[in-house]
Amino acid sequence: MTTAPRLRRDAQANVEKLRAAAIAVFSRRGLSAPLEDIAREAGVSIGTLYNRIGSREDLIDAVVPDIAGAKLRTLRERTLAQDTPRAQLETFIAEMIDLQRSDPAMNDAMLRRYPDAVLLINACERSMALGAELVANAHTAGVLAEDFTTDDLMTVLWMAGMASHDPGAPDGWRRVVDRSVSAAWTARA
Known part of the structure; x- marks a missing residue:
């Protein structure tokens, strides 16, 4: 069994910012809130969201x-x-x-x-x-x-x-x- 490589500190920080932003935005606007709004609130690009989290469903499951x-x-x-x-x-x-x-x-x-x-x-x-x-x-x-x-x-x-x-x-x-x-x-x- 292989383990996933550990993320760099900045990448891990981006994941945590995305999780916090997703919780805040989803709680205010529902699960259909634009992912761009979550990335913006986290202070990262939409590409970072997709790269670090994946799909909307992956983000939902993460939070x-x-x-x-x-x-x-x-x-x-x-x-x-x-x-x-x-x-x-x-x-x-x-x-x-x-x-x-x-x-x-x-x-x-x-x-x-x-x-x-x-x-x-x-x-x-x-x-x-x-x-x-x-x-x-x-x-x-x-x-x-x-x-x-x-x-x-x-x-x-x-x-x-x-x-x-x-x-x-x-x-x-x-x-x-x-x-x-x-x-x-x-x-x-």
Whole structure:
């Protein structure tokens, strides 16, 4: 097994500047922000970005732990801290929508706009696995309608993600999403 050669000090500094700039720009503008803007913020050329990092997906994967890691861990902790399956699922949905609304990069991640960013997709898969587990737990507890599926959960989150960043979306989108979730609870809930 061969190891990658160590980068010169200046090259390593450029990689760190690019990572910091990517975190800042992606957090402000989403994962589709122009790579030229990231290079400019890092104080390097676009050629340096491509030479040291590679593609957009490589850059996204280089910063996923910084962009999504802590936020998704916090989401998981807050969700699982709830007492009941219903409260857990409600918390998961509300927190996921809040993340999508407040963080353009997280919204892009949850909408899977960059399927070739492997680490990003893995983080999304872990979150969606938690959502599927919460749906199953709510079904087992008898508080969630049997016809509300994991696919329904993903659809609700997709609708919220799309609407929350579309300036042309009707103002009532959140009310419709909330009503969709409210209608899924059983009488036992």
